[in-house]
Amino acid sequence: MKPKHRILIVDDDETALELLKDLLTGDGYIVESALTVQEANELLKQSSFRVLIADLKMPDQSGMELLKHVVRHYPETQVIMLTAHGTIESAVEALKKGAFDYLTKPVRMDELRIAIEKAIAYELMTTRYTFLKEELYKQEQFLYETRNPRLLEIYRTIETLRNINSTVLLLGESGTGKEIIARYIHSTSLRASGSFVPINCGAIPENLIESELFGYEKGAFTDAKQRTKGKLEIADGGTLFLDEIDELPLKAQVALLRFLQDREVIPLGSYRKVPVDVRIVAATNQDLKAKVDAGTFREDLFYRINVIPIHLPPLRERKEDILSLAEWFLKRFQKEYNRPAKEFTEDAKKALLSYHWPGNIRELRNCIDRASILETGEKIDTGSLLIPGNSIRGSFDFTNIGVKPLQEVERAYIHWVLDRFNGNRTRTAKHLGISVRGLRYKLNNEEN
Template sequence: MKKVLIADDEKNMIWAIKRALKNEDYTIITASNGKEAIDNVKLHEPDLVLLDLKMPEMNGLEALKNIKNEFPNIVAMMMTAHGSVKTAIEAMKIGAIDYISKPFDVEELKIQIRKALDIREMSDTIDYLTEELRNKTGKRIIGESKELKNVLNIVNKVAPSKATVLITGESGTGKELIANAIHFNSDRAKKPYIKVNCGALPENLLESELFGHEKGAFTGAINKKLGRFERADGGTIFLDEIGEIDLNVQVKLLRILQEREMERVGGTETIKVDVRIIAATNKDLFKMVEEGKFREDLYYRLNVIPIEIPPLRERKDDIKLLIDYFLDKYSKELGKKEFKITDEALDTLKDYEWRGNIRELENVIERLVILSENNLISKEKLPKEILNIRDELNEFKLPSSGINLEEVEKNLINQALKMTNFNQTKSAKLLGITRHALIYRIEKYNIDIKK
């Protein structure tokens, strides 16, 4: 329930406003002067402050200055029977978002209060929403391969639900784009969408960022801070690199998933949040559970709807589409004519393993567009590392006596496992296959991994 503070020295006016807002879902707090208004703001932390201009002890403008100094994000409206353009401009400069003159129409007042509260709700997430709503990211998912279509089919099914989603895949495969597509195709699309890179923040800062903190909770906490979960209330939070979260923070995250409630750091108030969680990782969380590095209960809470993004080397049918897209993108950005690519260059790029996936491909294409002296991408212009890999592949020769392909495959899998100290995810990456494909082959060849 939203809290509205009404500050006016006229009891009849307070009574009239309270009566007008009787059927609205607000908690009404009152004050009879500016100083009392400041005290009540500190005590109740209202969502909206409605200040009369003329009040004893301290007028509305002075009260507004004091409130804004200590609570810069608070939303305030001014009201007066002595309104003028000059005082309205002064109030706006101090930080009031609206101004209403007495006597006022009750319905007009209700509308202005609703608008002000909408601004309050948006203020903590506007920076995030502006960037995300600029482009409906589903349009940027490029590809027509069977593998990608399978992923998008899951996205279409899960987006309308409230289910928690865990997106897995190698770095650069487009996990964030899939998360964006889920949010923007859900009924929360117009609500906050908050992203957190869990691997970019140390444990103490991550906890404060996720759950917020109270004033004085720790050294440097000079003001109360809303956490990302509060900012995302009603919408979606995307937790990228979820495997980097410390065990202590995992406990709090588990509580939100189970109970939909939390406390700020240094606080005692239980805060309810309605947030859909989408998490992503390039790590093997199940293996982390086995190693005691990730909570098993949290893993199963996150893994309600698993979506595995295939690496680019497993969706080679999409490589040409991606190349065309990036050639068009960077030629336009750099003001160059339309680029073409030779068949030989395209075949070489298709054969490359793309360990960095789409991100690596994009970087290569951007480099080619920048450095190219004409508008044709030929094989000779490709980076040396790509050409060298192609040459290495061509060096493998089939002996005239033939080979046992299964023995070769088994031998390569054993080599990869030993090179990575039996880390299945890293071994799969070395071999250019998914972890699931590797596990299938380990079982097929009865390879002993209990080393």
């Protein structure tokens, strides 16, 4: 899906202004216009624009002053300067002050169209840059292959959503791969060229969740040093994944409901309405209807997000997939740690198949991650899997583990304890004798 981008044209020549507006509107853009810099500033306060096209010579203030104002206060807006008296010096000055391009009048529409397309592409690339490394890494985690009938039916359902922008609600136990399925929904849709932006509603402090979602203006609060886009605006043209949506505070639920109705974002500290074209995929491991009955989740929001519910089966009901998933993870971690290729022993395979996996795919992943670090033999055996119930070599045997860097052993042990408590970080931190913040720091360091 190609989102409609907003353009602001500023020129004191009303005839030229209307002509440009008509032509660009015909190209599919949403175009607004201003005859003065003051009018332009008022429009900038009210709405967000991808591109601003401004004449250098204006009656009230110069276009160069407008350029400086936009670069300082609306850095996401790319500026294309126009002038009938172009000189090399003025072009260089405009580019130095932050203009994206500089064209002379009379403007050739083919040149202007190319400049606009490049400006939009540059802005989108800049906005999404912080997510690119994570996106490239996460692409490798797509686990499409399955022999499970329920999951195959889910894939068929997802195929029917390709041309539909309805909100999807993913339901299932913790660790069943809800984010993987959300990424699959995104990658098979018409929004695949846009950003997939995940946000864990339970991992963000209540007082910060709205600024994370909707962004904020400079000075909106003490630490707001510059205007920052929220996750909704960053995901414009793509998909926003709201994990653990049941953890969303009631105040933020109201704001999200308003967005789903109006499809506009108002950053904190601003009156500007920013149109956003984004698909919402939400996920929870809780019974949202029970939370509605308990008064902790809004009923109107529940019906808004529960348009297309998809229930993911737990790993214990996907026995036919366990070994193929384990082998997939093993190959990945061997590559990541630059370890020689290994296989599972028959005992290890039996242990993998007989365990009930309360932590689902996440627990299996951590189990194989740990085994690929700890195993020193030619094959992965039960001792390095550390699966509960396998008493033979089922505890830490330092003779078997051998000499390893402390960081590797610590990482393996942390994930082992985390699995024992089904991913509950509070209980894990308590039993490890560290703070939740300390545990989060250690887990985050693994990803960096």
